[in-house]
Amino acid sequence: MQRRSLLLTLSGLAMATALPLFAHAAPTTLRVMTHSSFDLPKELLAQFEKDAGVKLQVVKAGDAGEMVNKLILTKAKPVADVVYGIDNTLLPRAQQAGIIEPYTGPASQRASVVTLGEGVVPVDYGYVTLNIDKAWFAKAGLALPTSLADLTQPAYAKLLVVQNPATSSPGQAFLMATIAGLGEEAAFDWWAKMRANGVKVAKGWTEAYYTDFSRNGGTRPIVVSYASSPAAEVFYSKEKISESPTANLFLKGGVFRQVEGVALVKGGNPAAREAAGRFIEFMRSAPVQEALQTTMWMYPADAAVPAVEVMQRHAAQPTSFDNPEPARMHSQAKAWTQRWTRTVLK
Secondary structure, X not given: OHHHHHHHHHHHHHHHHHHHHHHOOOOEEEEEEEOOOOOOOHHHHHHHHHHHOEEEEEEEOOOHHHHHHHHHHOOOOOOOOEEEEEEOOOHHHHHHHOOEEOOOOHHHHOOEOOOOEOOEEEEEXXXXXXXXXXXXXXXXXXXXXXXXXXXXXXXHOOOEEEEOOOOOHHHHXXXXXXXXXXXXXXXXXXXXXXXXXXXXXXXXXXXXXXXXXXXXXOOEOEEEEEOOHHHXXXXXXXXXXXXXXXXXXXXXXXXXXXXXXXXXXXXXXXXHHHHHHHHHHHHOOHHHHHHHHHOOOOEXXXXXXXXOHHXXXXXXXXXXXXXXXXXXXXXXXXXXXXXXXXHHHO
């Protein structure tokens, strides 16, 4: 009787220890690599984890170029299962390096405003362009430039700040727009004239927008930024305003369209492959497509998702843009950046 009682006690103890372990088994970890601008509401990410039964491990790898570099360097032993933020300037390099695997789930068939590349699902898009400080121009009584050529004239001397294409994604995008819109030789001739006319070069977007732009206390009333920036000015304004203090200049050779997507990482954890596909579907879901407009300030790729009010009213899209062919961007980007450095900085 004592032995039977002991056996029952041991059996009950085993069940008591085994059941909690089974009930609280650690969920599969889904490793998501992104660029540093990735930003979605915490509640959306938490809901995804709950629905997919996974634990998200979001790794922000710097700008998009750094992100792709890390995936290439670790391709023998991938550090991510899915990647968000590969754009049209970097996709040819990613494909050539063999770091992404085509995804053919429902999201890849959904109607999109933009396209990116086979097997990569477009998530959002935006435009790098010139922004102006409306109050500065009104006070100065100076007409807005109507072409890039205008900016080389004495009246616009020392008014523009750009980002260095060697250290900044929008800086590189703007350089590529000038080349596609003006032609390579005419573009570098324009840059040489801009150097003579006092163009200022900042390391990155933050320095250009928040230090040099006159809207934020600087001396330059024209800055390379994004078509959505005027909407962000309204959204983040401490006072309720109905009109943005900034505006876009959509000039020939001064508008670049960036398209960002999400893709499977080749060689990712097989146990997380289903969850990786669910994450791709999640990024094209209506809640995410709506939210990213006022967190990452991009336009939704899904054709069925409308622009939110602040984007509708203050982030008009250009009717045209100037992008080199993706393969040409990939093959020439380094040489163009080196030539830009010699032309503008040295």
